[in-house]
Amino acid sequence: MNLNEIEVLLEKQRNYFSSQHTKSISFRKKLLKALRIEVALREQEIYAALQQDFKKSQFETYLSEIGIVISELDLTISKLNSWARPKKVKSSLLNFPSSDRIYSDPYGSVLIIAPWNYPFQLAISPLIGAIAAGNTVIVKPSELTPKTSNLIASIIEKVFEKEHVAVVEGGRDVSQNLLKMHWDYIFFTGSVQVGKIVAKAAAEHLTPVTLELGGKNPCIIDETANIKLAAKRIAWGKLLNAGQTCIAPDYILIKESIKQSFIDQLILEIEKAYSQNPEFSSDYPRIINEKNFKRLKMLLSDENIVYGGQVNDEDLYISPTIVESPDVTNELMKDEIFGPILPVLAFKDHADLERVILRYNKPLSLYVFSSNKNFITKILDTFSFGGGAINDVMVQFANHRLPFGGVGHSGIGAYHGKATFDTFSHKKAITKRANWIDPPFRYAPYKGKLSLIKKILRLLG
Numbered sequence: 462m463n464l465n466e467i468e469v470l471l472e473k474q475r476n477y478f479s480s481q482h483t484k485s486i487s488f489r490k491k492l493l494k495a496l497r498i499e500v501a502l503r504e505q506e507i508y509a510a511l512q513q514d515f516k517k518s519q520f521e522t523y524l525s526e527i528g529i530v531i532s533e534l535d536l537t538i539s540k541l542n543s544w545a546r547p548k549k550v551k552s553s554l555l556n557f558p559s560s561d562r563i564y565s566d567p568y569g570s571v572l573i574i575a576p577w578n579y580p581f582q583l584a585i586s587p588l589i590g591a592i593a594a595g596n597t598v599i600v601k602p603s604e605l606t607p608k609t610s611n612l613i614a615s616i617i618e619k620v621f622e623k624e625h626v627a628v629v630e631g632g633r634d635v636s637q638n639l640l641k642m643h644w645d646y647i648f649f650t651g652s653v654q655v656g657k658i659v660a661k662a663a664a665e666h667l668t669p670v671t672l673e674l675g676g677k678n679p680c681i682i683d684e685t686a687n688i689k690l691a692a693k694r695i696a697w698g699k700l701l702n703a704g705q706t707c708i709a710p711d712y713i714l715i716k717e718s719i720k721q722s723f724i725d726q727l728i729l730e731i732e733k734a735y736s737q738n739p740e741f742s743s744d745y746p747r748i749i750n751e752k753n754f755k756r757l758k759m760l761l762s763d764e765n766i767v768y769g770g771q772v773n774d775e776d777l778y779i780s781p782t783i784v785e786s787p788d789v790t791n792e793l794m795k796d797e798i799f800g801p802i803l804p805v806l807a808f809k810d811h812a813d814l815e816r817v818i819l820r821y822n823k824p825l826s827l828y829v830f831s832s833n834k835n836f837i838t839k840i841l842d843t844f845s846f847g848g849g850a851i852n853d854v855m856v857q858f859a860n861h862r863l864p865f866g867g868v869g870h871s872g873i874g875a876y877h878g879k880a881t882f883d884t885f886s887h888k889k890a891i892t893k894r895a896n897w898i899d900p901p902f903r904y905a906p907y908k909g910k911l912s913l914i915k916k917i918l919r920l921l922g
């Protein structure tokens with residue numbers, strides 16, 4: 462779609478929004494229900510698209526794409542009436558008599574730009590909240606997962622009028638054309654680098670943004686942790702989607718005394734899940750494209766590989782790989798790895814943890830495995846990060862009551878469950894005054910009223 466076509470489409474959406482159609486809660490619910498039916502009907506097509514795009518298994522596709530979308534839809538449909546109802550708040554005595562309410566108002570025309578790594582879920586989950594809040598929406602899925610992008614376009618076309626919700630497919634050029642437009646809200650999920658481009662484009666129009674970005678997520682293990690369980694959970698979290706997950710543990714920081722037993726246990730768990738040759742496991746996905754494959758392959762030049770390190774150029778396969786004690790200045794420890802390579806570093810004390818973790822910008826997630834309450838509390842108090850888990854990895858994503866988002870370089874804003882509805886709603890604050898009394902003290906002339914206003918404000922304070 463070229464710039465001119467995008468302009469025409471957006472203009473149509475603006476007119477549609479102005480027609481007030483999207484303000485009706487029953488209209489929003491009707492469409493969310495239709496979307497739910499369509500997603501369920503197309504389940505097999507979603508599996509096929511993800512399989513063709515990067516060999517993602519049906520189980521992982523249900524767990525991390527379809528299942529999440531369906532439960533967000535169910536929750537939103539069942540809660541929308543109460544979320545959208547104006548919220549009464551206590552009024553200020555200064556305004557006596559009055560009643561005060563917060564109205565959830567749609568922003569208007571919203572742009573959602575999605576990444577490739579959970580290409581269905583990360584396009585549709587924010588869309589659910591944007592529709593629920595009463596916006597018109599254009600979704601731009603990732604060009605790196607073309608089958609899923611096509612399928613998203615086809616599902617959306619089936620359910621929505623183009624004036625209300627439309628999909629614009631394409632790569633960087635299309636994305637940049639979209640960003641030239643004046644949006645009322647932009648929701649972006651992707652890399653830090655592109656996040657900055659989005660933030661700059663949004664600033665041009667003072668458009669509010671949510672940026673869901675990435676980071677280098679530490680995973681800390683002390684000697685009081687249940688090593689066997691930690692290894693099992695970390696192997697699962699690191700290798701889901703072949704490590705191409707924004708909240709995957711990026712590197713391990715572990716007490717030296719338990720490092721070797723953890724590595725042994727991790728290898729056992731990897732082989733239990735994917736066999737000794739994961740290349741032939743139908744559960745193990747591939748790297749998304751040549752560019753990322755080459756980047757990861759280069760990281761495999763580290764001489765401290767203690768497990769894995771195999772690649773297949775033709776199939777973009779990289780085996781689960783463990784690198785022991787790489788130097789923090791190594792390429793591997795520079796940026797988010799975003800692949801199935803796990804560095805395991807040792808730490809002695811809290812100062813060591815600070816030295817490593819604070820080298821990087823604030824991560825999206827942090828994980829700690831320990832049974833020591835004081836140790837856990839100190840970590841949660843010391844470090845700033847988007848969110849995380851204790852004694853597990855990535856599971857924070859599964860609770861819609863926990864807002865999901867980064868801080869600093871890992872993102873701005875948060876969503877999931879009600880937080881998604883709130884993200885796409887402007888909170889319009891309204892004070893309704895009564896007319897039966899009108900205390901005179903705020904009006905000029907002010908002579909002799911200063912001490913009175915001081916007293917009143919103190920009383921209210």
Ligand code: NAD
Pocket residue numbers: 574575576577578579583601602603604631632633636637650651652653654655656658672673674675676706707708797799825867872
């Ligand atoms: P990406 O930033 O390369 O692409 C994301 C989207 O931006 C795509 O739709 C793409 O077409 C578009 N885009 C790419 N280059 C652009 C440019 N120059 N100008 C405008 N638009 C452009 O990210 P990706 O490779 O698809 O995804 C991986 C990254 O996303 C990782 O860094 C990961 O941590 C992050 N991520 C974050 C979350 C989260 O929820 N915080 C979730 C998934 C992925």
